[in-house]
Every structure is written in C-alpha cells, then in structure tokens.
Amino acid sequence: MQSVALLLIGIQLVYAGKHSLQYFYTATSGLPNFPQFVSVGLVDEQPFTYYDSNIRRETPRQDWMAKSEGDDYWERQTQILTGTEQSFKNNINVVKERFNQTGGVHILQEMYGCEWDDQTGETDGFRQEGYDGEDFLSLDLKDKRWISPVQQGFPSAQKLNNYRANLEGNKHYFSTVCIEWLKKYLEYGKSSLQKTVSPQVSLLQKDPSSPVTCHATGFYPSGVTITWMKNGQEHHEDVDLGELLPNEDGTFQRTSTIRVTPDEWKKNRFSCVVEHQGKTVTEKKIRTNKETSVPIAIIVGAVTAVTAVILLVVIGVAGFMVYRKKKGFKPVKPSDDSSSQRSTNTLISSGSGSSTSS
Structure with a gap:
C-alpha cells in the first residue's frame, strides 16, 4: 500500500494571489475494502467535490458548493464520473498487462487542473498520470505533446500525439474552460476561501x-x-x-x-x-x-x-501524496462544450475518447 500511505470572466474577486482548480483520480487493484475508483475536486487545495465507486454519486464537500449548484449539476457530474470510473478500471488492467503484472496491489493516479494568478492574469494548466508511484504519462502543453518516461507508456503517448485535434482541445480546455470554472467556484466559495486560520x-x-x-x-x-x-x-x-x-x-x-x-x-x-x-x-x-x-x-x-x-473526505488526495513528488500523467481529451467544467478522458489502451468529466 505504498502509493496509498490534483466562466464568469470579469468577476471582481476581493482576494489576491494564485488560485488553483485540481482534480485527483485514483484507481486501485488488489485493495480489499477500498474503492476501486475515487475522484476528488479541490479549489485552492480545499476539497469541494467527491465521488467513489462505492457511493457512485458526485457529492459536494463544502456547504457553499451544495448551495450553489442544483440537482442537474450533480446528476450530470455523476453520469460523467460513472463513465470515467469504467475507463479507469479498464486502464489499470491495460497498464498491468504492459508491466506483465497479474496480482498484487496497484495504483493508477491522475491529477489535472489549472492555476490562475488574479494579480498578473497568468494562467497555467497541467495533466499528469502515475502508476505505482512512478511517472507514466504527462502532457506538455507548451509543445502540445504527450511524454512518457517508461517504455510501457510509449504506445499511449504515440497514439495520442497523432490526434492533433485532441491536443489543440486540451490547450483550449486548460487555458480557457478550466480557468472560467475556477473563477466561478472561487465566487461560490469566496466567504470560505478568504478565511485565515493560524496554525x-x-x-x-x-x-x-x-x-x-x-x-x-x-x-x-x-x-x-x-x-x-x-x-x-x-x-x-x-x-x-x-x-x-x-x-x-x-x-x-x-x-x-x-x-x-x-x-x-x-x-x-x-x-x-x-x-x-x-x-x-x-x-x-x-x-x-x-x-x-x-x-x-x-x-x-x-x-x-x-x-x-x-478516508471519507479526500481519499483521492491522500492516495496521490506519495506519487505527487514524481508527476506522471494520463491521456485525456477535453469536451467540445465550453460549458463543461471537466475534460474528457481517453482510454490508455486505444487513445479514443470515452467520457467527459469536469
């Protein structure tokens, strides 16, 4: 268990500095009494959404999020993550095959999101995947290409790099859509996110x-x-x-x-x-x-x-802690719908679009 021990343009925000929107996905294999898939969303490192393969429903983790979005939002996100869950369950089996693994405990993790500096206007995006605590895939947004440091990740990187529209879509998602939703969530939770508590x-x-x-x-x-x-x-x-x-x-x-x-x-x-x-x-x-x-x-x-x-609140983040030092990445494809707050996941095995997530 070593790997278990990431709209409203023009809103005038009253808090300054760099802000982030991150999503952490964790798929597990061989761990009894542990969800096979977990998704956690964070705004400024504060968990605000949660989904796992046991409850199979996206739920708010902050009062301000529960009050700001209605049933349609949560139903849409649940459908999205149900598809993402299936993709991850498939992907972890594919990666196990590439490493010639059958049994044992294995962890496939993804972190993606964006950052925005409300003083300079500077933005940045990131998408990374790791397997068993090591780098597996990463997206270089500047050069618009996928990179893998291990041979087992080469097939996915090569296939994804052939989808130029996919790469352009990722660039658009991280530079525009993700930032818009980050600003929207910041407005939702501004009373909470502005708080300061001394250690x-x-x-x-x-x-x-x-x-x-x-x-x-x-x-x-x-x-x-x-x-x-x-x-x-x-x-x-x-x-x-x-x-x-x-x-x-x-x-x-x-x-x-x-x-x-x-x-x-x-x-x-x-x-x-x-x-x-x-x-x-x-x-x-x-x-x-x-x-x-x-x-x-x-x-x-x-x-x-x-x-x-x-465990019940930010299990995906906890699972990512050991891996976070390494920075791996997962192939994904953003939605063509600019109103979607998540991007589309792509199967490691085929490189084809499978599901959309915020």
Whole structure:
C-alpha cells in the first residue's frame, strides 16, 4: 500500500494571489475494502467535490458548493464520473498487462487542473498520470505533446500525439474552460476561501533519543514555512520537511523533523519557527505524551496514516501524496462544450475518447 500511505470572466474577486482548480483520480487493484475508483475536486487545495465507486454519486464537500449548484449539476457530474470510473478500471488492467503484472496491489493516479494568478492574469494548466508511484504519462502543453518516461507508456503517448485535434482541445480546455470554472467556484466559495486560520504549533518527541518533530496543524490557507533555529541562527542540517497534508475540516497540517542528540539539544537553544500569512509562531518546549491529548506516535506518523484519517473526505488526495513528488500523467481529451467544467478522458489502451468529466 505504498502509493496509498490534483466562466464568469470579469468577476471582481476581493482576494489576491494564485488560485488553483485540481482534480485527483485514483484507481486501485488488489485493495480489499477500498474503492476501486475515487475522484476528488479541490479549489485552492480545499476539497469541494467527491465521488467513489462505492457511493457512485458526485457529492459536494463544502456547504457553499451544495448551495450553489442544483440537482442537474450533480446528476450530470455523476453520469460523467460513472463513465470515467469504467475507463479507469479498464486502464489499470491495460497498464498491468504492459508491466506483465497479474496480482498484487496497484495504483493508477491522475491529477489535472489549472492555476490562475488574479494579480498578473497568468494562467497555467497541467495533466499528469502515475502508476505505482512512478511517472507514466504527462502532457506538455507548451509543445502540445504527450511524454512518457517508461517504455510501457510509449504506445499511449504515440497514439495520442497523432490526434492533433485532441491536443489543440486540451490547450483550449486548460487555458480557457478550466480557468472560467475556477473563477466561478472561487465566487461560490469566496466567504470560505478568504478565511485565515493560524496554525497550532507543537514540538513532539516519542522519547529523549528520538527525533524532534515540529507539528503545525489547523492552518488555512495552505502556505506555511517551517524553520529550525539553533542559537538564533537558521539550522538546516539533519532536517526533514514533511508533506503538506489536509485535515478533515479543510485546514492543513505539516511537520518538520530534526535529528539531534539529547546532549546537543540540552547544550544549545533550539526552536521551531512557523510563518503563516505574515504571522510567526515560535515553539521551544517539547511536549510529551502526558501533555497532549493526541498520541505523539500518531502525529509523527501522519504521512503514512493519512489515508485512514481522511478516508471519507479526500481519499483521492491522500492516495496521490506519495506519487505527487514524481508527476506522471494520463491521456485525456477535453469536451467540445465550453460549458463543461471537466475534460474528457481517453482510454490508455486505444487513445479514443470515452467520457467527459469536469
């Protein structure tokens, strides 16, 4: 389970900076009691839609989304994702065959979406697929071509690169349609997406000989900087920065761990400095299991345990965490209908259009 432990032009938004719309698709094989397909949509890294192969219905994950779209929207998205689910179930079997695999646990993941800077107007799009934690396919929007770093992905890349209309369609989707829907969702959720919640910071340690973990949690938005200080100077040696992880309530958490001997910690002044939205929190005192209601071992192991923690809300994102460092990609074809907020998925096996999704 290593891979389990991504309209309304002219709206005057009152919040500034870079915004993102991302969709994460995760297909699994060989995992009992786990959905075979999961889709999660995120706006500014906040989950707002969810679908899996057990419930088989697209559902809102934010009150502002539930209030903004009616039954027709959710029915349309459910039909779209039902088709996408079948495509992914087929695709993961095709990829397994290419790798000469039969049994075992396997994960096929896709992340696509767009970014928009409301200050500069700059936009960007991305579509990536990974298999078992490794790159599989990616779309180079600048050169309008598919790329695969592994031989097993060459057939899909070659077939897709022969569909010039498909490539032009992708370019249009990511530069126009995706951005329009990102702006629309930002307007829907502006009261929630504008909020700022400061992090709670703790220094945690299992025992005196264990590494010390600086744990920042409960903050929103997601941008945070964690720095270790030693005797008033920044310290980078033997420091490991953890992944940014979502909490169930839409906030985020992140850890930074430092490895020092008990004697070194005693003889020097170490502290953890967390910066978020222009505010700084400094923590110097190590908390023990007796001082916190949350078991330290669980917090320190949050990266590997995240799927269990947020299974019902952002399971697709959790599944993508390990793979995200690599950046793979999946062949897709956008809809010709500019009112569709998702793009069309294409089968890895044939390169032909199969379903439309927002």
